[in-house]
Structures are given as C-alpha cells and as structure tokens.
Amino acid sequence: xxxxxxxxxxxxxSEGALVLxxxxxxxxxxxxxxxxxxxxxxxxxxxxxxxxxxxxxxGINGFEAEFKKSETSFHLTKPSAHMSxxxxxxxxxxLSGAGSYQLTFGKGTKLSVIP
Amino acid sequence: GAGVSxxxxxxxxxxxxxxxLRCDPISGHTALYWxxxxxxxxxxxxxxxxxxxxxxxxxxxxxRFSAERTGGSVSTLTIQRTxxxxxxxxxCASSLAPNNYEQYFGPGTRLTVT
Numbered sequence: 001x002x003x004x005x006x007x008x009x010x011x012x013x014s015e016g017a018l019v020l021x022x023x024x025x026x027x028x029x030x031x032x033x034x035x036x037x038x039x040x041x042x043x044x045x046x047x048x049x050x051x052x053x054x055x056x057x058x059g060i061n062g063f064e065a066e067f068k069k070s071e072t073s074f075h076l077t078k079p080s081a082h083m084s085x086x087x088x089x090x091x092x093x094x095l096s097g098a099g100s101y102q103l104t105f106g107k108g109t110k111l112s113v114i115p
Numbered sequence: 116g117a118g119v120s121x122x123x124x125x126x127x128x129x130x131x132x133x134x135x136l137r138c139d140p141i142s143g144h145t146a147l148y149w150x151x152x153x154x155x156x157x158x159x160x161x162x163x164x165x166x167x168x169x170x171x172x173x174x175x176x177x178x179r180f181s182a183e184r185t186g187g188s189v190s191t192l193t194i195q196r197t198x199x200x201x202x203x204x205x206x207c208a209s210s211l212a213p214n215n216y217e218q219y220f221g222p223g224t225r226l227t228v229t
Binding site for chain 1: 146215217219
C-alpha cells in the first residue's frame, strides 16, 4: 500500500519569494510521484512527474521537484512566487509496474501569494 | 485537442434519489478513472476501466455506487439512493496505455445532496 503526507494544509508566501511545498510518501515498491495543481472550480492539472528517470524533475510554470529516496520526499519548489500561483497543490503517488496506476493523493496544500 | 469533459457540472438532488454522472475521456485514451473529492476525505480513487478488461472497483464506497463504460469510451457513474455524505466533487480522468500513470482530469461534477 502507498500513502502521501503533505505538511501544511495552508502556506503563504510573498510575491517573489521561494515556494516550498512538502510531500513525503510511503511505498512498498518504487513509486511514481506527481504534483497536481487545482485552481478554484477546476479539475486537476499535472505540474510534473517522477517516473524513475532523473531525480530532479522540471514542470510547467517554473516548478520543479526532487525525488529523495533516502528521505522518502518529493518536495515542490519554485524560486519566485507569482500571484497566479495561488491555488491548491496535491502530491500523489502510484506504484511502478502496477496495473491500474490508481493515484493516492495527499490532503493538499493551499498556497496563498501575498502581494 | 479536446480534453476530458464531464456533465453536468453541477447537480443538486434530494436524498434518496438516483443520479448519473457522465464522463467523456480524451479520444483514444484506453484507461478511465473516477475519483471523488470531498472535504472530509480528500481525493479518493473509486473505479478504473482499461479497455475491455473487468473494471477495478476496489474504491467504490458502497453498493449504491456503480459505473459502466460503453464502447470503451463514455463512462457513467451512478449513485443510487443518494445520501448527504455523497456530496462531493466527482472527477474523471483518462490516460493512454502504457503510460496510465499520466492521467488527465476533467473539471468535475459537483454533487450536492439535500
């Protein structure tokens, strides 16, 4: 079984400041990891994914995440926050080699950007 | 190209009524998933369809929930005898084998049971 823990249900940063959203996972086999973003009243949009290639993955909108096996972490970062980054972010895990690839999500972190 | 579409976008129903939620996946995508997003439980997997294989129903919360996928394309999620705890946003996603881990989500259907 797999699980995801996102530390901090709400994070506030100033515009231009570093964004750091934390995600830790638990998985019995090598995981595939994802970050999704959800804007109000919209579905989920894939930001980036880790599927056992490079451990540092770059996504859309300037976001990146680093897979650290020793820390079972997959934290999301962006060097400089923009007002348009305000949204809810979900970390998700699935099992590599699994048939269905059903996603297990964290509880989400709502990011606020202060002008 | 067209993304995943869902209808209706909002549905209000009375407790005890049946509802049907529809999902149109991205054309050519062979896998289809339903998830539920609720305040209390977060995002939960409900059911998975892959081609003509038997669906993975392991996430359905009760036997009041069922889903079908006709012709390998459109899917309908049915909730019978709705309860207030069924109020949630129901999200559909599709993907293209073999990379079924890369799922594309629709905008969701917000269900409110009064």
